[in-house]
Amino acid sequence: MVKKPENTKQKILLLGEKLLKEKGINAFSYHDISSSLGVKNAAVHYHFGSKEDLLLAIIEENRKRFEQMIQQMGTAGHMEVWNGLQEFINIYISSIENNRQICLFGSLGSDFFTIGPKGQTSLKLLSEKILAWLSEILTEGRKRGEFEFKGHARIKAMMLCSALAGGLQLARISEKKDFYNLVDQIKSDLKPS
Amino acid sequence: MVKKPENTKQKILLLGEKLLKEKGINAFSYHDISSSLGVKNAAVHYHFGSKEDLLLAIIEENRKRFEQMIQQMGTAGHMEVWNGLQEFINIYISSIENNRQICLFGSLGSDFFTIGPKGQTSLKLLSEKILAWLSEILTEGRKRGEFEFKGHARIKAMMLCSALAGGLQLARISEKKDFYNLVDQIKSDLKPS
DNA sequence: AAATATACTTACTTATCAGTAAGTAAACAA
DNA sequence: TTGTTTACTTACTGATAAGTAAGTATATTT
Numbered sequence: 001m002v003k004k005p006e007n008t009k010q011k012i013l014l015l016g017e018k019l020l021k022e023k024g025i026n027a028f029s030y031h032d033i034s035s036s037l038g039v040k041n042a043a044v045h046y047h048f049g050s051k052e053d054l055l056l057a058i059i060e061e062n063r064k065r066f067e068q069m070i071q072q073m074g075t076a077g078h079m080e081v082w083n084g085l086q087e088f089i090n091i092y093i094s095s096i097e098n099n100r101q102i103c104l105f106g107s108l109g110s111d112f113f114t115i116g117p118k119g120q121t122s123l124k125l126l127s128e129k130i131l132a133w134l135s136e137i138l139t140e141g142r143k144r145g146e147f148e149f150k151g152h153a154r155i156k157a158m159m160l161c162s163a164l165a166g167g168l169q170l171a172r173i174s175e176k177k178d179f180y181n182l183v184d185q186i187k188s189d190l191k192p193s
Numbered sequence: 194m195v196k197k198p199e200n201t202k203q204k205i206l207l208l209g210e211k212l213l214k215e216k217g218i219n220a221f222s223y224h225d226i227s228s229s230l231g232v233k234n235a236a237v238h239y240h241f242g243s244k245e246d247l248l249l250a251i252i253e254e255n256r257k258r259f260e261q262m263i264q265q266m267g268t269a270g271h272m273e274v275w276n277g278l279q280e281f282i283n284i285y286i287s288s289i290e291n292n293r294q295i296c297l298f299g300s301l302g303s304d305f306f307t308i309g310p311k312g313q314t315s316l317k318l319l320s321e322k323i324l325a326w327l328s329e330i331l332t333e334g335r336k337r338g339e340f341e342f343k344g345h346a347r348i349k350a351m352m353l354c355s356a357l358a359g360g361l362q363l364a365r366i367s368e369k370k371d372f373y374n375l376v377d378q379i380k381s382d383l384k385p386s
Numbered sequence: 387a388a389a390t391a392t393a394c395t396t397a398c399t400t401a402t403c404a405g406t407a408a409g410t411a412a413a414c415a416a
Numbered sequence: 417t418t419g420t421t422t423a424c425t426t427a428c429t430g431a432t433a434a435g436t437a438a439g440t441a442t443a444t445t446t
Contacts, residue, residue: 008393026219027307029433040395045435047393102303109362110295110303114220120366127366150381155374158363159356159382162375166359169302170351173313173320181348182355188343189352189382201423222403233425238405240423 009047011037016048017058021101025055025111052116059122062104066126070133081141085190088134089183092164096179100172106165131157141190148192160186202240204230209241210251214294218248218304245309252315255297259319263326274334278383281327282376285357289372293365299358324350334383341385353379 012033019028030044030051048054069091073084095101108115108123115123134157141147149156163186171179205226212221223237223244241247262284266277288294301308301316308316327350334340342349356379364372 023307024217024219024304026217027304030435031432041434042396042436043394049435051434100306105363105366106299106359107303109359109365110300111217111220112362112365113293114216124366127363131367151378152374155371155378158360158367158371159375159378162359162363163352163356164359165362166299166302166355166357167351169305169358170298170320170355172302172305173298173317174324174351178348178351181345182352185344185348185352223405224402232423234404235406235426236424242405244404 008037008039008043012044012047012054013057013061016054017061018099018101020055020058021095021104021107022099024107025051026114052119055115055119056122059104059108059119059126063122063126063129066130066133076136076140079137079140081137081144081146084137085141085187088137089164089186092168092179093183096168096171096176100168100176102168102172103165105161106169109165127161131161134160145192147190149190201230201232201236205237205240205247206250206254209247210254211292211294213248213251214288214297214300215292217300218244219307245312248308248312249315252297252301252312252319256315256319256322259323259326269329269333272330272333274330274337274339277330278334278380281330282357282379285361285372286376289361289364289369293361293369295361295365296358298354299362302358320354324354327353338385340383342383 015033015036016028019032030041034041034044044054048057069087073079073087076084092103095103104123105127108119112120112123131154135153138147138149138153138156142149142153163182167179167182171182208226208229209221212225223234227234227237237247241250262280266272266280269277285296288296297316298320301312305313305316324347328346331340331342331346331349331353335342335346356375360372360375364375
């Protein structure tokens with residue numbers, strides 16, 4: 001009678017991530033997940049005991065995905081820096097094309113004071129990884145004369161992340177097209193004159 | 194600067210705005226407001242029948258404050274453009290210094306799909322006003338040779354707003370200091386070389 | 387074959403949420 | 417003086433939230 005599990009845990013994780021990036025951690029419930037997947041509320045609690053557990057798993061999933069991406073691209077020294085940057089930007093493009101989702105940092109930055117210390121720490125570690133990687137690419141690109149910008153690469157990296165994260169949110173309020181214009185502006189600002 | 198509230202209605206409005214910018218519209222309740230102000234839940238409902246009404250009033254309050262600010266500064270043609278820009282940035286500085294609040298667009302951009310159409314429309318109108326004003330300043334500044342940037346002023350304006358909004362969120366995850374570095378980077382990027 | 391582990395469901399609890407109806411005390415207007 | 421409006425309180429509703437204890441069918445291990 002009871003059907004075989006397909007991979008309910010993974011389905012919950014992915015749907016949780018989707019809801020997190022569409023509505024925010026405080027605007028979806030376990031019931032939203034269970035009803036959408038055709039299981040019962042307790043099934044979600046079986047796989048992720050608390051909402052904090054689910055959140056931690058979502059952050060971890062995003063970390064894995066990012067690590068995998070940069071591993072496939074190789075080190076900055078052996079990379080086409082413009083390709084590397086574009087790959088990074090493509091994460092945000094995928095977000096906006098996927099039901100106008102925003103990024104993890106935009107969503108959890110807004111709700112930062114409503115999540116537990118574990119989530120905060122985990123998020124911070126991920127942001128450091130991303131900023132370190134972006135800084136490397138920016139540094140290498142500037143060394144090669146393919147990027148041009150003032151100041152420290154790390155701060156420029158933070159600016160790119162902030163602009164992309166904020167851009168996804170502003171594009172919800174205005175138009176999707178605005179985000180593509182923003183991306184072009186970001187790239188244009190980085191081009192040597 | 195935000196005035197000190199005299200009556201209950203104004204207190205509710207200001208506390209609602211504070212909670213919105215600290216925790217997001219879905220993470221505070223009327224009870225949070227009433228208990229904090231020492232009144233009963235129904236008193237909040239008396240002044241703002243629904244949470245949507247409160248949200249609309251908060252957006253309207255921010256609109257008024259912005260209109261007042263730009264009125265005091267006068268038109269772009271008669272303004273020190275760097276002063277004008279700094280005044281605008283000061284709104285964000287006040288936010289981060291005030292319990293690490295984020296801006297209205299960061300908060301409601303994240304929760305955009307959980308607020309009603311009235312809130313969405315109202316927010317859109319305000320964002321258009323702000324972008325129009327910023328565009329004017331950027332255009333005037335570039336004409337005078339005090340700002341330097343590529344492309345359309347409107348898109349650059351959107352980039353500034355996105356970077357500032359996203360920067361407030363990222364600074365929660367990393368450090369307050371990072372936001373000040375970001376502001377310096379933004380200004381440095383605008384300076385003629 | 388028996389024991390155990392996995393992946394759930396049923397049925398429930400406790401807490402909190404937005405919102406409302408009815409009452410009240412004080413200020414104000416006719 | 418009387419009636420009305422303002423600014424609430426008391427007391428409640430129905431919905432929904434996260435979370436849990438106990439049961440069940442199936443799969444895996446011994």
